[in-house]
Amino acid sequence: xxAIAHSEKLYWYMARAGGLTSWWLVALxxxxxxxxxxxxxxxxxxxxxxxxxHRFMGGLAVMAALxxxxxxxxxxxxxxxxxxxxxxxxxxxxxxxxxxxxGLLIGVELARPAAPLVAACRDQGLLVxxxxxxxxxxxxxxxxxxxxxxxxxxxxxxxxGATA
Numbered sequence: 691x692x693a694i695a696h697s698e699k700l701y702w703y704m705a706r707a708g709g710l711t712s713w714w715l716v717a718l719x720x721x722x723x724x725x726x727x728x729x730x731x732x733x734x735x736x737x738x739x740x741x742x743x744h745r746f747m748g749g750l751a752v753m754a755a756l757x758x759x760x761x762x763x764x765x766x767x768x769x770x771x772x773x774x775x776x777x778x779x780x781x782x783x784x785x786x787x788x789x790x791x792x793g794l795l796i797g798v799e800l801a802r803p804a805a806p807l808v809a810a811c812r813d814q815g816l817l818v819x820x821x822x823x824x825x826x827x828x829x830x831x832x833x834x835x836x837x838x839x840x841x842x843x844x845x846x847x848x849x850x851g852a853t854a
Contacts, residue, residue: 716755719747761832765793768834772796775843776828783850794834798826807849816845 722743756762773789773796780786788799800807804820811818821827830842 716751719751722747764834765832768830768836768839769793769796771836772828772830772839772843775839776846779843779847779850782847783854785854786850791828794828794830794832796828797821798828800824800826807853810849810853811845814845814849816842816849 769792772794773791776786776789776796776798780789785801786798787801790797790799802824804822804824804826807826808818808820819827819829828842830838
């Protein structure tokens with residue numbers, strides 16, 4: 691799947707085909723699902739290849755929505771924006787060692803255990819995870835906007851300031 695998503699031919703096709711391809715894939719997937727649930731599978735076991743074809747078309751429709759719908763572009767832009775804000779926090783808090791990640795999956799390596807920060811963030815209404823003992827994992831939704839990033843950064847600033 692990874693090789694398909696980064697294929698130049700697929701990108702060229704999706705960029706040129708516009709929303710028509712996305713709608714066509716969704717319609718075809720829904721139609722095929724209706725056929726599977728009503729006509730084809732009526733009282734019989736459904737062959738595995740029919741179900742695989744339905745899943746494949748559904749995957750294509752999702753991929754088209756991600757690429758053409760701007761979700762992936764938003765991930766890249768908001769990921770850079772979020773990391774820039776975290777870099778500003780890193781300058782203020784010396785126990786933040788490293789910020790790494792790609793897109794909107796970001797890890798902040800700390801010089802202390804991450805578990806107390808995870809609990810403090812949760813108490814403030816920000817859901818974060820730990821990835822190991824000293825890494826704070828940030829995974830906002832793919833459709834996050836600047837306002838939500840700013841709110842998360844402000845919450846992190848308060849929590850990090852209270853635990854410094």
